[in-house]
Amino acid sequence: MRCKKLLKYAAGISAFVWVAVLFIFCEARAADIGNCLLCHKYPGLSRIDENGDLKLLFINESVFNNSVHANVKCEGCHPDIKKIPHENVRKVDCMLECHIIEPSSEKKFSHKDVETFLSRSVHSKIDKEGKPKKYPEDYPDCKDCHDNPLYRPLSFFKKVRPGISEIVLGRCRVCHKKDEFIFRFYNHITTRLHAIRSPKNIAEVCAKCHEDPALVARHGLSRKAVSSYAETFHGKAANYLSEGIPDCLNCHVNIGESVHQMLSHKNPESITFKDNKIKSCRMIDCHPHASAKLAKYDVHPEFDKEKSPMEYYFTAFFLILTGGTLLPLAGIMFLDLGRRLFSRKKEDKE
Amino acid sequence: MAQNYIIKVKDGKKYFLRFTVNQRLQHIILASTVIILVLTGMPLKFHGTLWASYLYEQLGGISLAPIIHRVAAVILLLLGGYHLGYLTYNFYVEEIVPLRKNGKPGLIAITKAVLRQPIIPNLKDIRDILDLLKYLFFLTDKKPLGAKYTWKEKFDYMAPFWGIVMIGSSGIVMWGQDLATKILPGEIISFALIVHSDEALLAALFLFFWHWYNVHFSTSVFPMGTVFLTGYLTEELMVEEHYEYYVEVMTKEGFENEILPPPGVSAPHAPENHEEGSPIS
The missing domain is CATH 1.20.5 (Single alpha-helices involved in coiled-coils or other helix-helix interfaces)
Structure with missing residues (x-):
């Protein structure tokens, strides 16, 4: 009992x-209404697709929750997935309306405007007449440039530093009761008050296309944009993870516009048009008092007789000078060493 | 105040004055600033390499290393200015003042005085280079008999003048790019970067291979020459490198009976009635 x-x-x-x-x-x-993480929480979850590429299907929940899309549920981007195992999963369409309500317009949120901007930019797949450009597959889609970026909150309550200011959160809590809302709002705003990627990272994204020799040749692009940028002080500093140095976007996007509105350097409205370049140099954080002549500085130099003849001959002169100075001296140095060793052997024998 | 003896005798060994305290301090400042400049500059030239990233990180990274680079550059430029003043003052005291006492110093007299300076390259240097090549190719066993400053030392001394002017001016242009391009065309920045970077590489290779080989790594001085610290050179090295000047100083200081034979001659031999500029016939 x-x-x-x-x-x-x-x-x-x-x-x-x-x-x-x-x-x-x-x-x-x-937050995982569809219980997708029941399977997708496993780090090994993956498959080989039709092209033989490995697709990693693992979702790291804590990383995802710190990303700018943390509030978007799985179904928001994958509305076609209804059953397990999934069938005919479509590629994510970033132009979909998701369940988030955009507060200023109170309409369902969408990236549709980005598509409109992009269609008028140098990266559009269609030309001015609305016809598809040559090699449309070379032009970027959303995911060619964007991943799901993580929040990069900033605190500048007393000093500017990465991270969240607890003092500011304390102020928010006076009126707003939900900590989750406060945390997201803080991250949403402060992440957008500075660059979400480092200049090095931005250059790497652009390099995916602009350093592809075949693509550069197909489109008749004048320079290898990123490796030439890397040879300037801007690029060298970017390579050492300087955040304050100008990256591709600072000089190629018209001031006050979005990266999706980037124009060709042949377009007189573009900031990269020869007469407009100085405007980007003179940005308040760069060289505000610079003379118009500063823009003549070649920010994409290449060791190439056709593209940068003056730089080519100047560099060649220094190569010859270095070789012409050091090779004879190195010769004397080695002969001297040989003669000394020979003399020592001779002395030892005697 | 310490007196600079031309020949110091210590424990029966003779040591010969090569550099005064002032000159040694100038050299130490020059050497340390150049090393700092190379360490903080070369990682930018070779920015894609693993060693450069590691080295730059150790030196404070992009937020600190450029500041260190500029501080060292300013010190080096000030040193360059000081050295020009030092040269001018010494030349005035040692050459112009006596010329004034003997009459008006004309342009020809001053030019001759400049060319007479032991650091100025002359025809003997060309003869010494040719003689050295003969020696190195085993065509003779006689080494050239060096003067107060050998052609190697003159080369080492003259190189920083070219280097400081080229690297310094291009560095100033890049540092003050906004002001520079108010006066000069914008393309100057591109050229300044090439000059600064390529000339610095030439200077660094020249110093760390050629200069360091001659003063630290050659079998005569390995592992380190000490003259840049003590200011004095041993008799053995004086004979090997500066025999002509050695004979001159020994005679002048009353040690003519103790003069050692020239390099490559093993039997004790004191030169008698040697001709000027060629102590051994």
Whole structure:
């Protein structure tokens, strides 16, 4: 009898523990309405696609929750996935309207405007007449340049530093009661008050196309944009992870516009048009008092007789000077060493 | 105040004054600033390499290393200015003042005085280079008999003048690019970067291979020459490198009976009635 009672107690306690665990577990997965993480939480989840490429299907929840899309549910970007196993999963369409309500217009949020901007930019797949450009597949889609960026919050309450200011959060809590909202709002705003990527990272993204020799040749682009940028002080500093140095976008995007509105350097409205370049040099954080002549500085130099003849001959002169100076001296140095060793051997024999 | 003896005798060994305290301090400042400039500059030239990233990180990275580079550059430029003043003052005291006492110092007299300076390259240097090549190719066993400053030392001394002017001026243009391009065309920045970077590489290779080989790594001085610290050179090295000047100083200081034979001659031999500029016939 006693044994039965004990078993009842044990069953009761264990049931309570399981319910508590499930409750906690359900709380943690509340954002995952479709319970997608049931499978996608496993780091090894992957498959080989039709092209033989490995597709990693793992979602790191804590990383995702710190990304700019943390509030978008899985179904927001993958509305076509209805059953397990999934069938005919379509590519993510960034132009979809998602469930988030854009607060200023109170309409469903979408990146549709970006598509409009992009269609008028140098990166559009269609030309001015609305016809497809040559090699449309070379022009970038959203995901060619964008991943799901993480928040990069800034604190500038007393000093500017990366991270969140607890003092500011304290102020927010006076009126706003939900910590999750405060945290997201803070991140949303401060992440956008500075560059979300480092100049090196931006250059790497542009390099995916602009350093591809075949693509550069196909489109008749004049320079290898990123490796030439890397040879300037801007590029060298970017390579050492300077955040304050100008990257591709600072000079190629018209001031006050979005990267999606980038224009060709042949377009007189573009900031990279020869007469407009100085405007980007003179940005308040760069060279505000610079003379118009500063823009003549070749920010994409290449060691190439056709593209940068003056730089080519100047560099060649220094190569010859270096070789012409050091090679004879190196010759004397080695002959001297040889003669010394020979003399020492001779002395040792004597 | 310490007196600079031309020949110091210590424990029966003779040591010959090569550099005064002032000159040694100038050299130490020059050497340390150049090393700092190379360390903080070369990682930018070779920015894609692993060693450059590591080295630059150790030197404070992009936020600190450029500041160190500029501070060192300013010190070096000030040193260059000081050295020009030092040269001018010494030349005035040692050459112009006596010329004034003997009459008006004309342009020809001053030019001759400049060319007479032991650091100025002359025809003997060309003869010494040719003689050295003969020696190195085993065509003779006689080494050239060096003067106060050998052609190698003159080369080492003259190189920084070219280097400081080229690297310094291009560095100033890049540092003050806004002001520079108010006066000069914008293309000057591109050329300044090439000059600064390529000339610096030439200077660094020249110093760390050629200069360091001659003063630290050659078998005569390995592992380190000490004259840049003590200011004095041993008799052995004086004979090997500056025999002509050695004979001159020994005679002048009253040690003519203790003059050692020239390099490559093993038997004790004191030169007698040697001709000027060629102590051993």
